[in-house]
Amino acid sequence: xxxxxxxxxxxxxxxxxxxxxxxxxxxxxxxxxxxxxxxxxxxxxxxxxxxxxxxxxxxxxxxxxxxxxxxxxxxxxxxxxxxxxxxxxxxxxxxxxxxxxxxxxxxxxxxxxxxxxxxxxxxxxxxxxxxxxxxxxxxxxxxxxxxxxxxxxxxxxxxxxxxxxxxxxxxxxxxxxxxxxxxxxxxxxxxxxxxx
Numbered sequence: 204x205x206x207x208x209x210x211x212x213x214x215x216x217x218x219x220x221x222x223x224x225x226x227x228x229x230x231x232x233x234x235x236x237x238x239x240x241x242x243x244x245x246x247x248x249x250x251x252x253x254x255x256x257x258x259x260x261x262x263x264x265x266x267x268x269x270x271x272x273x274x275x276x277x278x279x280x281x282x283x284x285x286x287x288x289x290x291x292x293x294x295x296x297x298x299x300x301x302x303x304x305x306x307x308x309x310x311x312x313x314x315x316x317x318x319x320x321x322x323x324x325x326x327x328x329x330x331x332x333x334x335x336x337x338x339x340x341x342x343x344x345x346x347x348x349x350x351x352x353x354x355x356x357x358x359x360x361x362x363x364x365x366x367x368x369x370x371x372x373x374x375x376x377x378x379x380x381x382x383x384x385x386x387x388x389x390x391x392x393x394x395x396x397x398x399x
Contacts, residue, residue: 225398225399226372226398226399227372227379227396227397227398227399228351228352228371228372228397228398228399229351229352229369229370229371229372229397230369230370230372230382230383230386230394230395230396230397231352231355231357231358231367231368231369231394231395231397232367232368232369232370232386232389232391232393232394233357233360233365233366233367233391233392233393233394233395234365234366234367234368234391234392235364235365235366235392236366237259237263237366239366239389239390239391240257240259240263240366240367240368241263241265241266241269242389243257243368243389243391244257244266244269244270244368245269246385246389247270247368247370248269248270248271250376250385251376252370252374252376252377253374253375253376254370254371254373254374254375254377255368255369255370255371255374256368256369257270257366257367257368257369258358258361258366258367258369259361259366259367260361260362260363260364260365260366263366275342276342277335277338277339277342280334280335280338281331281334281335281338282331283334284330284331284332284333284334284335284338285327285328285330285331285334286327286330287330287334288326288327288328288329288330288331289323289326289327289330291326291330292319292322292323292324292325292326292327293319293323295322295326296314296319296322296323297314297319300313300314300319301313301314351397351398351399352369352397354397355395355397357393357395358395358397365392368386368389368391369397370382370386383396
């Protein structure tokens with residue numbers, strides 16, 4: 204009688220074949236006060252981090268300046284979408300009324316601007332609105348159905364009463380030891396290592 208030996212260890216029923224490898228995603232620093240997170244944001248900006256964010260349960264006045272966030276390109280995209288809608292609406296009506304299907308009504312001109320203002324207004328609003336929504340999704344890289352921060356129990360307080368600074372490991376200036384030491388100098392309530 205022969206036995207078959209395998210090098211595989213015993214695996215209980217329901218266990219996975221291999222464990223998932225984890226890697227460092229970010230460090231989070233938790234703060235209780237608005238002033239503390241504003242000061243931390245200024246220091247992160249001055250240090251030169253580029254892939255970091257602040258999470259808060261409410262808008263914080265002055266946070267954009269503290270983080271060094273520049274004006275978004277979204278207003279220019281919305282303006283261009285509105286102008287495209289305006290031009291498209293005027294061109295569509297000119298094509299339909301003055302060129303493709305000419306129809307004289309009581310001696311009125313085939314095409315005039317005042318008669319076409321209502322439709323032009325609607326196509327302008329439609330072009331701007333669609334551009335705003337689509338651009339917002341693209342610029343924010345949405346939808347993002349998963350983020351490793353969702354696994355952190357402490358981070359759930361970001362929607363309640365705590366403020367968080369998150370520095371991602373993909374940041375060019377990120378160093379596991381030095382970044383943790385930097386966050387400790389900000390005097391947060393806690394620092395958490397978030398793995399993916």
